[in-house]
Amino acid sequence: MIRFSNVNKRYTGGYDALVGVNFHLAPGEMAFLTGHSGAGKSTLLKLIALLERASRGQVVINGQNLDKVSRRRIPYIRRNIGIIFQDHRLLFDRTVFDNVALPLIISGFSSNEVGRRVRAALDKVNLLRKEKSYPVMLSGGEQQRVGIARAIVNKPPILLADEPTGNLDPELSEEIMKLFEQFNQVGVTVLIASHDLALISQMGHRVLTLTKGKLTQDSGAS
Amino acid sequence: MAKQQREAGRVRDSVSPSDRAIRTRVRTYLLRHAQVFFGSLGRLSKTPFSTFMTTMVIGIALALPAGLHVLLQNVQQLSGGLDSATQISLFLKTDTSEPRTQEIVKRLRKMSEVRQVDYVSRQQALEEFTRLSGFGDALKALDQNPLPSVIVVTPALRHATPDAAERLLARFKLFKEVDLAQLDMQWIQRLYAIMDIVQRGVQILGVILGLGVVLVLGNTIRLAIQNRRDEIIIIKLIGGTDAFIRRPFLYSGFWYGFFGSLIAFLLISLAVNALSEPVAGLALLYRSQFSLSGLNATEVVLLGGTGILLGLLGSWLAVGRHLRDIEPT
Numbered sequence: 374m375i376r377f378s379n380v381n382k383r384y385t386g387g388y389d390a391l392v393g394v395n396f397h398l399a400p401g402e403m404a405f406l407t408g409h410s411g412a413g414k415s416t417l418l419k420l421i422a423l424l425e426r427a428s429r430g431q432v433v434i435n436g437q438n439l440d441k442v443s444r445r446r447i448p449y450i451r452r453n454i455g456i457i458f459q460d461h462r463l464l465f466d467r468t469v470f471d472n473v474a475l476p477l478i479i480s481g482f483s484s485n486e487v488g489r490r491v492r493a494a495l496d497k498v499n500l501l502r503k504e505k506s507y508p509v510m511l512s513g514g515e516q517q518r519v520g521i522a523r524a525i526v527n528k529p530p531i532l533l534a535d536e537p538t539g540n541l542d543p544e545l546s547e548e549i550m551k552l553f554e555q556f557n558q559v560g561v562t563v564l565i566a567s568h569d570l571a572l573i574s575q576m577g578h579r580v581l582t583l584t585k586g587k588l589t590q591d592s593g594a595s
Numbered sequence: 596m597a598k599q600q601r602e603a604g605r606v607r608d609s610v611s612p613s614d615r616a617i618r619t620r621v622r623t624y625l626l627r628h629a630q631v632f633f634g635s636l637g638r639l640s641k642t643p644f645s646t647f648m649t650t651m652v653i654g655i656a657l658a659l660p661a662g663l664h665v666l667l668q669n670v671q672q673l674s675g676g677l678d679s680a681t682q683i684s685l686f687l688k689t690d691t692s693e694p695r696t697q698e699i700v701k702r703l704r705k706m707s708e709v710r711q712v713d714y715v716s717r718q719q720a721l722e723e724f725t726r727l728s729g730f731g732d733a734l735k736a737l738d739q740n741p742l743p744s745v746i747v748v749t750p751a752l753r754h755a756t757p758d759a760a761e762r763l764l765a766r767f768k769l770f771k772e773v774d775l776a777q778l779d780m781q782w783i784q785r786l787y788a789i790m791d792i793v794q795r796g797v798q799i800l801g802v803i804l805g806l807g808v809v810l811v812l813g814n815t816i817r818l819a820i821q822n823r824r825d826e827i828i829i830i831k832l833i834g835g836t837d838a839f840i841r842r843p844f845l846y847s848g849f850w851y852g853f854f855g856s857l858i859a860f861l862l863i864s865l866a867v868n869a870l871s872e873p874v875a876g877l878a879l880l881y882r883s884q885f886s887l888s889g890l891n892a893t894e895v896v897l898l899g900g901t902g903i904l905l906g907l908l909g910s911w912l913a914v915g916r917h918l919r920d921i922e923p924t
């Protein structure tokens with residue numbers, strides 16, 4: 374589902390954020406990406422979401438070599454990837470419902486379908502009662518769950534999360550991770566960047582460890 | 596029976612879904628466009644002051660050339676009426692006999708190019724001069740009437756335009772009894788020439804102000820894009836196409852252009868309204884039927900179309916230039 378072959382990423386300015394990264398994540402697999410701050414976790418996720426392009430090597434997502442994707446095609450690739458950010462990235466002038474509905478509106482779903490899918494997604498993250506609220510009225514954990522609902526609302530085969538629990542207390546963090554597990558159980562490929570080693574080891578999934586841009590450890594290479 | 600119904604239902608279902616799906620898609624597509632269309636209007640109404648200012652600037656920029664065009668049209672209509680005032684005066688040689696003069700008058704009256712012929716004899720000319728000038732005594736001192744007889748020819752309307760009247764004049768000059776032939780319309784010719792220049796000026800002004808409208812709108816839309824930077828980034832992150840992101844800004848441009856032309860229309864109508872009464876009063880003094888006319892239907896459509904087109908152009912340029920710069924990281 375996600376395959377990195379000898380991937381290098383050098384930022385303008387000459388910094389090598391990723392060096393010779395190789396790994397393969399099978400469809401339906403769930404893995405954690407860990408490493409110190411600055412190790413290149415976010416960079417790796419950005420390559421998958423086409424927020425950055427690899428300097429060398431190949432990134433293949435769902436059989437599609439991202440090298441070959443033109444600028445115009447990027448939106449359609451991104452629709453198959455749910456992305457969750459540490460800072461949520463919600464629209465603060467829109468209700469929870471409208472935030473979650475956005476990916477569906479972009480893809481041209483009918484109003485009926487939008488309503489049904491948004492409520493299903495909000496139900497999964499346990500926020501059905503808050504659909505009319507605005508993000509500022511929600512706690513950090515709730516905002517994160519809105520972000521998750523938005524990421525999964527159009528049922529993408531891949532889910533990426535960059536430090537999704539960074540600002541949350543341990544209890545809420547675990548709750549969020551359990552949520553990702555649930556999506557994984559219905560076949561979604563999940564890759565989560567996190568440096569919460571305690572939580573990660575407790576979950577017992579595959580762990581990829583980056584050290585200064587190099588993949589130094591892979592607990593379950595396939 | 597129940598089975599038949601089920602079968603029928605299955606057949607119906609197997610035929611209609613794709614059909615229904617297409618119809619739903621089209622309806623959804625149109626609905627989304629309508630939502631963005633009116634949504635962008637709603638967004639403009641949330642900042643009433645700045646929206647009003649921008650629209651006003653556009654309205655004035657459109658009203659100036661359009662208003663001058665209206666003015667010019669009225670002057671043209673008025674000067675069209677002035678053609679009937681074209682007259683050619685034929686001053687006859689003083690030694691022309693009265694019967695010969697009458698012959699000439701008869702001949703002129705028969706010409707199809709001529710609408711009216713007035714003859715002023717030497718005696719009449721003298722009386723008129725005495726009456727109007729008060730120098731009658733001075734003339735009496737002369738032993739001979741120094742004034743020539745005059746034939747005043749009013750050309751038929753078709754021949755009253757500057758060119759045709761000029762041709763007529765040339766023919767009259769060939770009459771051997773005519774001492775001097777004078778066309779009484781040089782000032783109309785000058786008026787026409789001036790109006791040609793003014794018209795060109797209005798066109799140039801229109802182009803310049805149109806460019807101004809595009810720039811003002813481009814800048815307004817640029818600011819709107821900057822204000823919605825976060826939103827644009829998020830939409831790009833979750834797979835929004837450029838077309839999707841562009842749409843609300845293009846529709847804003849449409850609305851600015853639409854309301855700008857509406858304001859221009861109102862300004863021109865107000866001006867025509869304010870002027871029509873004094874103009875009608877003036878026309879009455881000259882016993883003229885002339886009344887000031889505003890924009891006709893075609894011109895209103897043209898004004899609206901121009902405004903909307905300029906609005907779309909301005910926002911299209913701004914969007915094309917600035918949306919690319921905003922990329923998520």
Ligand SMILES: Nc1ncnc2c1ncn2[C@@H]1O[C@H](COP(=O)(O)OP(=O)(O)O)[C@@H](O)[C@H]1O
Nearest residue numbers: 384385388390409410411412413414415416417
């Ligand atoms: N846009 C960028 N330009 C230059 N250097 C960058 C950019 N983004 C990240 N980096 C550098 O690349 C390295 C890896 O960053 P990042 O992938 O964010 O690490 P992590 O998410 O593991 O903390 C860091 O040293 C960071 O300073």
Ligand SMILES: [Mg+2]
Nearest residue numbers: 414415416535
């Ligand atoms: Mg990071």
